[in-house]
Amino acid sequence: MAAVSSPTSGPDVLAPKQGRVWGKLRRSRAAWIGGSIVGVFVIMALLAPLLAPFDPNKTNFLLIRKPPSALYWLGTDELGRDILSRLFYGARASLMAGVVSVGIAVCVGVPVGLAAGWYGGWLDIIVSRITEALLACPFLILAIAFAAILGPSLSNAMIAIGLSAVPIFIRLARGQAISVKAEDYIEGARAVGVRDSLILIRHLAPNTLPPILVQSTLFMAQAIILEASLSFLGLGQQPPQASWGAMLNTAKNFMEQAPWMSVSPGIAICLVVIGFNILGDGLRDALDPKEA
Amino acid sequence: MSTAQPGSPDSDVILSARHVTRHFGGQRSLFRREPVVRAVDDVSLDIRRGETFAIVGESGCGKSTLARLLLRLIEPDSGSVIFDGRDVTAASPETLRQMRRDMQIVFQDPFSSLNPRMSVGQLVAEPIITHRLASGADVAREVGRMLALVGLLPEHADRYPHEFSGGQRQRIGIARALASRPRLVLGDEPVSALDVSIRAQIINLLEDLKAELGLTMLLVSHDLGVVRHTADRVAVMYLGEIVEMADVERLFERPAHPYTRALMEAIPAQDPAARRDAALLEGDPPSPSAPPPGCRFHTRCPHALALCRTTPPTLDGIGPGHVVACHRASDFPARDVLATVPGNETRQRRIALFAAASNEASRRQPQ
Numbered sequence: 001m002a003a004v005s006s007p008t009s010g011p012d013v014l015a016p017k018q019g020r021v022w023g024k025l026r027r028s029r030a031a032w033i034g035g036s037i038v039g040v041f042v043i044m045a046l047l048a049p050l051l052a053p054f055d056p057n058k059t060n061f062l063l064i065r066k067p068p069s070a071l072y073w074l075g076t077d078e079l080g081r082d083i084l085s086r087l088f089y090g091a092r093a094s095l096m097a098g099v100v101s102v103g104i105a106v107c108v109g110v111p112v113g114l115a116a117g118w119y120g121g122w123l124d125i126i127v128s129r130i131t132e133a134l135l136a137c138p139f140l141i142l143a144i145a146f147a148a149i150l151g152p153s154l155s156n157a158m159i160a161i162g163l164s165a166v167p168i169f170i171r172l173a174r175g176q177a178i179s180v181k182a183e184d185y186i187e188g189a190r191a192v193g194v195r196d197s198l199i200l201i202r203h204l205a206p207n208t209l210p211p212i213l214v215q216s217t218l219f220m221a222q223a224i225i226l227e228a229s230l231s232f233l234g235l236g237q238q239p240p241q242a243s244w245g246a247m248l249n250t251a252k253n254f255m256e257q258a259p260w261m262s263v264s265p266g267i268a269i270c271l272v273v274i275g276f277n278i279l280g281d282g283l284r285d286a287l288d289p290k291e292a
Numbered sequence: 293m294s295t296a297q298p299g300s301p302d303s304d305v306i307l308s309a310r311h312v313t314r315h316f317g318g319q320r321s322l323f324r325r326e327p328v329v330r331a332v333d334d335v336s337l338d339i340r341r342g343e344t345f346a347i348v349g350e351s352g353c354g355k356s357t358l359a360r361l362l363l364r365l366i367e368p369d370s371g372s373v374i375f376d377g378r379d380v381t382a383a384s385p386e387t388l389r390q391m392r393r394d395m396q397i398v399f400q401d402p403f404s405s406l407n408p409r410m411s412v413g414q415l416v417a418e419p420i421i422t423h424r425l426a427s428g429a430d431v432a433r434e435v436g437r438m439l440a441l442v443g444l445l446p447e448h449a450d451r452y453p454h455e456f457s458g459g460q461r462q463r464i465g466i467a468r469a470l471a472s473r474p475r476l477v478l479g480d481e482p483v484s485a486l487d488v489s490i491r492a493q494i495i496n497l498l499e500d501l502k503a504e505l506g507l508t509m510l511l512v513s514h515d516l517g518v519v520r521h522t523a524d525r526v527a528v529m530y531l532g533e534i535v536e537m538a539d540v541e542r543l544f545e546r547p548a549h550p551y552t553r554a555l556m557e558a559i560p561a562q563d564p565a566a567r568r569d570a571a572l573l574e575g576d577p578p579s580p581s582a583p584p585p586g587c588r589f590h591t592r593c594p595h596a597l598a599l600c601r602t603t604p605p606t607l608d609g610i611g612p613g614h615v616v617a618c619h620r621a622s623d624f625p626a627r628d629v630l631a632t633v634p635g636n637e638t639r640q641r642r643i644a645l646f647a648a649a650s651n652e653a654s655r656r657q658p659q
Contacts, residue, residue, distance in 0.1 A: 184405035188465075191365055192419045192472065193392030206409045289409055289452040 024286040031282030037275030041268070045091035052085035057240040065258040075260040078250060083264055086242040090265065093243035095272065097158050097227035097236075098220040104162025106216055109169025114208065116170065117177025118200060127170065134167040143226055147235035154227075154243070157236035161223050172215055176208035183207070210284050217280035221273035244269050306476060306508050307339040312361050312371035317581070327581035331357040333532040334371070339476070344502065344509040346519040346540075348555070349529035350577060358529065359478050359512045363395050364388060376475070393423040396469035398498075400481040402461035406453040412439070412464055413449030419472035438467040442497060459490035463497070470501065477502075478510045483518060495522060516559050520544055525613070528552045531580055531588045534607065538614035548616040548624065550593050587619065595620050 025031045044051065053073075060080035068075045074083040116127040134142065146160035180186065181204065189199045228245015230236035237243040244265040251262035285291040312335045317326040331354045339345045347355045360366040362373055364380050373380040375395060383391060396419075399405035406415055416435045420426050426434045436446030442463040453461055462482065469477055479498060483491040499522055502509050513519050519526055520540060527537040528549065536549040547553045554573040573592055578584050587605050590596040597619065605617045 184399050184401060185407040187365060188397070188399060188405050188468075189407070189418070191363065191392060191397045192468070193389045193422050194418065195389065195422075202410075203407050207407070287409075289411075290454050 021286050024291070025282060028282040028286055030278050031286065034275050034277065034279030034282055037271055038279055041091055041095060041272050041275065044088050045095050048085075048088040048092060052082075052088045054082035054085045056081060056085040056089040056242050059240075065254060065261070067258070068260055074264045075258070077247070077261055078254060078258070081240075083247070083261065086247060087244070087264055087268060090242035090244045090247055091268070093154055093237045093241065094224045094227065094245060094269070096154070097161065097243070097245075098223045098272070098276070100155075100158040101161035101165065101223040101227075102216050102220050104159060105165035105169050105219065106212070108162070109166040110173045110212060112166075113170040113173025113175075114177045114200065114205060117174040118181060118204060120178075124174070128174070131167040131170045131174075134164075135171070139164055140226065140229060143230060144233065144235065147230050147233075152235045152238065154237045154241075157227055157230045160230070160235075161226050165219055165223070168219070169212065169215065172212060173208060176211060177204060180204055180207045206287075209287060213280050213284050213287075217273075217276045220276045221269065224269050224272070304341050305338045306341045306376055307362060307510075308374045309338075309362055310336050310372050310374075312336070312358070312373060313369050314357060314361055314366060315369055329581045330532050330583060331580060332361060332368075333583075335532075335534055336371075337527055337534065337537065339508060339510060340525075342506060342508055343524040344499075344511055344522050346511040346513060346523035346526045347529055348513055348516065348519055348526060351514065352577065352580070353529045354532040354580070355512050355514075355529050356480055359480055359510060362510065363392075363397060363478055365397070390423070393419070393472045394474050395476045395478070396472060396474040397478040397480060398462070398465050398469045398482045401485045402458055402465050403485075405465055406461060406468075408453055410452075411449065412444075412451055412453065412456075415453070415464060416449070416467045416471050419468060423472050425472065434471070438471050439464075441470065441501065442467045458486050459494060462486060462494050466494075466497065466501070470505065473505075474507070476508045476510060478512070480512045481514070482511075484513070484515060491518070498522070516555060528555070531577055531583050533588060533617070535589065535618070536614075536616045537607070538611070538616075542611065542614055546611075546614075548610055548614070548621045549589075549618045550595055550620075550624075551589050552616075553624075587617075595623070 048056075058081060060076070063072070063076045063080035065078055066072055066076045066080075072082050072084070074087065077083055077086070112127060116124045137145075142164035143160045146163050147157055150156035150160060186199060186203055189203045194202070224245055226245075227236050227243060228249050231239075231243055231246035232249040237246055239246070247265040248262055248269070251258070251265065254261055312332060313330075314332045316329040316331055318328040319326050333354075335358055337345075347358060349355045357366060361368045361371075362380075364373065364383075368381055371381070375391065378391065380388065380391065410418075413432070413435050416438050417431050420431055420434050432449070435449055439446050439448055444460065444463055444467070448456075453464065456464065466482075477498075482498065483494050486494060495518055498509070501507065509522075511519065511523060523540045525538065526540050526543045527534045528543075528551065529535070530551050536543065536547070536552045538548075543552065544556065547556050551573075558573075575592055578588070578591055584591050584601075585604075586602045587593070587596070587600040590600040593600065599619050603619070605619045607615045607617045608621075609615050610621055
């Protein structure tokens with residue numbers, strides 16, 4: 001395609017309005033709040049070795065299940081490890097599990113779903129039947145199956161979680177594609193003579209985005225919890241390495257004797273999910289031209 | 293018809309359709325076969341260069357489908373469409389894509405026909421860039437020129453469709469349709485989604501642009517007022533078939549098909565006291581998935597004979613450029629169905645009383 005603009009050419013009519021979206025994102029309160037929450041946790045994860053007051057994996061059988069104190073701010077766990085330190089290190093595994101698995105699910109599921117909805121016919125029938133078969137399996141079973149095939153490790157757990165969420169995104173994207181495909185402006189683009197590939201990228205995909213964005217942020221929470229379940233089964237983060245999910249999983253056995261063990265990873269998961277959700281809302285609004 | 297090869301570049305026919313047919317449905321689902329809807333059945337027509345050709349009919353008669361078939365936005369089952377000497381129906385996808393430059397469409401609903409995530413500038417620039425009519429700074433200049441042409445400001449290029457009113461959006465749609473400098477523009481009910489107060493503006497804009505740019509217009513409408521005002525020739529459709537086709541004056545003055553007469557008689561008269569000697573159509577058109585045998589109109593036709601129930605009529609010429617598909621067309625006296633007779637005395641007196649009463653009421657209101 002011909003070069004659309006030169007820098008001196010006044011209003012650049014066809015350039016994607018990145019400056020505008022970015023500007024709106026910076027002015028958006030939701031984006032700021034969500035971004036700050038997520039940012040804090042990302043910094044926690046990155047700077048864990050500097051921030052953690054103790055070795056997260058060092059056990060001390062004299063300090064088993066101690067409540068929060070001046071020395072151990074969030075208390076200790078059932079092996080006498082410092083919970084605060086484990087929270088910092090666990091942030092790495094949990095954030096990665098959330099972001100990477102959602103990334104995999106979106107990158108695989110959305111294009112396949114859009115293509116199935118857009119082209120229809122045999123492609124749609126085949127993709128839909130496979131998707132339905134996969135959706136019929138309980139989510140956790142699917143993830144366990146993938147994790148078992150790939151072998152036990154954190155990165156394989158992320159891939160497994162991502163793959164097992166692919167059908168959800170295929171279905172969502174397919175439904176969106178089918179509904180947007182029926183809009184007059186898609187026929188309008190064909191009438192203008194726009195290439196099919198460009199119609200898909202320029203007209204169809206952007207208009208299917210908002211529900212996919214929301215689903216992604218919601219799934220982030222599920223992925224963090226699912227990583228915990230896989231850890232519990234020995235298929236995720238390998239002990240003694242920490243992840244929030246694994247911490248929560250152990251802590252549930254000591255709910256009565258040591259509630260602090262479950263409170264801190266629980267709040268951490270909660271905050272990260274809220275952070276991603278608010279950030280997602282901000283992003284959605286910034287991408288929507290109808291929002292001033 | 294003037295030439296042997298309609299639709300060739302030098303003939304005065306820009307678009308020529310022959311036996312165009314499109315049926316929907318008919319797929320075998322798990323338990324039963326879907327009914328076949330005969331949306332457009334064996335339609336042939338010629339559109340002359342520079343004219344405004346209107347297709348009218350009730351909703352569901354297939355007029356929008358026919359228009360889309362002519363532009364091959366819907367694939368025909370059979371038949372051919374020749375545009376300017378080139379076969380639209382046989383064109384490869386890439387050839388067709390390039391041919392689209394010459395045939396554009398203005399949609400009915402200005403709210404759903406513009407991508408909400410593209411700015412007005414992007415929308416109007418898309419056809420220009422797609423067909424490489426300009427590059428670099430010229431694109432923006434061309435967009436500004438198109439916007440000015442339809443009565444918008446070049447500054448509007450940075451705004452988004454939702455910031456505009458229905459009439460303004462339709463102007464954007466027109467700018468987008470004209471940006472690739474087409475030769476044929478299809479208006480698919482271009483004003484029926486708009487407020488009555490701005491319909492005239494948009495219709496006049498289309499007429500002005502047509503004259504200015506030397507366009508040919510294909511107008512799909514159920515609004516006979518608009519058709520009479522703008523069209524040069526009119527085709528009347530009923531249940532997927534053309535039942536009558538003529539020049540606009542002739543069609544409105546001497547409608548030959550009973551269906552066309554009924555449509556004309558349904559136009560409200562301007563004088564409230566006047567009455568028309570009219571028998572309005574009753575009932576709905578039959579389902580296009582099970583069209584009646586013989587003449588498709590016989591179920592609602594006040595003049596139907598036994599012949600009409602068994603034998604489909606053919607489109608036959610009954611005057612210069614005037615064809616009609618009716619067995620009894622020659623039986624009807626030519627008369628102006630739009631002529632009104634003054635209402636009877638009671639009616640006129642009632643209307644006069646009403647006018648007096650409302651005058652009285654408006655005079656008293658200030659106190």
